[in-house]
Amino acid sequence: MLAKAFKFIDSLLKSTNFAIFFMIFIGVISIYGTLFPPRTPFDFNLYKTPFFISLLFLFAINVGYCCYFRIIRVYVAIIKGKFTGKVFCSVKKDILENFKKRGFKIKQIEDGYLVSKGIVKTYSIVLLHIFIVLLIITAGLSSYLGFLGTVNIHEKNGTDICFSWNEKKDVLLPFNIYINSTRIDYYPMPLKLEIVNLKDNTKKEIITKEREVIDYNGLKIRILKGVIERKSVVFSVLYNGTEIGTFENEFLHENFSFKIKLLAYMDPLPRQFYADITIQDRMGNRDSKTININNPMEFQGYRIYLIDIGKDDFGFPYVGLQITYEPMLRMIWIICVLIILTLIIYPFVNEYHIKLKNEDNGFNIFVWKEILDPAVLDMIRTYEIK
Template structure:
């Protein structure tokens, strides 16, 4: 009975070793990446319609449609197959990188396996050869010596990095949030449209849009002047920021700013050495002429800024006043708010559109990316090495080029004896 149990245990151990060998193989990583790329191509090609109702899939595709819904393929990149492959890739990378990471840390402390050894008769000769290849060592030192020790951390960093990146991506896709909302200036928003479920979702904060400020690259204007007697003067062209004579009058015009959204401008009228103004629509008392824009050229949008107040849903105790512009999103707690749209509704009321995101895995992705860049840099520019004396031999670990240089240095030492 004991022999039977021992044999069964041995078979179990062998099976686990085979599973581990397969799960930690580079070949499996390549296949998983291939399958992910294939599924990604199918997802973007539109072969499987996205975002439809469950009943639509059943009516059009029958049992295949039911299977699509069951696997979540109607929302492709959040589906069970796609996320499952990502999870398998994450496990594979952890197992693949575990051994290389362990070796890297062991070598950092000179406890790894040497790839070169040589019997040394004279310690001083070994010291000179090691110094010639870049090792920091003293004659009387019995401890391990190193050459660019940080180079051994390149492999751990490179193997840890993709694990962090994929883990961050999985966390972000599972626990993250993307929502949008159109808010009229002066109104507040309590909910946003959650893209993942296509339903309104209440957020833990309130957004109050106080105003929207749009600035433009200034251009040219076609203008006319309305005289005090009610007659309209000749049309003329003016550039923003330049003094322009007004035809058939003793006056000149300086347009300081024009807003094509409101068809209003801020202008001054010069009469010889005196300047009157500023004037704008509705604020033109005592103006010698009323200047009206007829057409414009240029005036492309330069910047759009939404002036907002944000506060927790529970109350207004902690109000945050901020600006959100096209190229400057606002970070509010774990959320990031982007300005993505603006315009006027059918009644002419100005509005802005926001996209709200929350990505709890973003920091892991950034850390993983930084680890990857540092690891690659270390592997390219820092060829690490260690050496230690053990049992009358000099044991060394390093790159192939380092070992060859060390061999050459020892050969020179032997010839000089």
């Protein structure tokens, strides 16, 4: 009974179909984690559960087991020339010299010779499976051992404490984060303006936005900024291609004078958030950087992301930071690059394994997969024993 169970498990782990089913199963489960990510540290996080991490390790075992018995052992047998099948043809013994001239690797085996070329393709497919197994294991360990924390810090203040999403409590960081300053870059604000000619008191309403240039009585007026607090407009005037100067609300000149009133505006949309931060560890090592959204700061393996800038209930500006530590991130990237390299090599290298089995008057040829380059095939035919 036990032997049957082991045999069933063995056949299951060797099955490519089971590996594909397992991969699809993990993918289907991952849909939930993608559609319903945790919003707070106390929400359910599928990817951090022992169940999901166990699935990854089981999949790694499945792929590794399948790789060893279905690929590595098969290729070891090929490299040792332990394959037969239908005789491709019989050839004269002096064919060996021609194989050498064509760059084939010739290896003597028990019952003849193994002629090989493109062995790198064999290694690439084996390494591809090994790298996939390593990627799964490394990603699982990185997820399990990694750190995710968040903290809000007021401007001109610092802290070495953050809330850990893993432990769901405040934890001590190995460094102090200090916020030097913050700023927000906005998209140009849409404005509704009224231009009043101070000489004849004519009025003209214009809808524009910051940084745009408008034409008015032969002048070009560049709207620089709408100052909401003062309900004013800062602008510059260009006349005959020359900038006369920068003004606020009024422009007085002997030939033309006007006043610009701010009638209405739309709240500006933030384009980018910036925070100037300084980090210092307990040994005195420090670094400073201006971070923004999607441009984190790296310090001793940690990544500090800017996720929010705002003001508290008392009007004091603060910065929201996300702190991550992924101990195997570089290893994951290296493995991904190696996987890509093996995938690039595989389709562009031709692989030949030809067994020359000793016979009295020559060799019997056995070809692995019986796929040969036409030039190699023609060469073999010239030595064929009729």
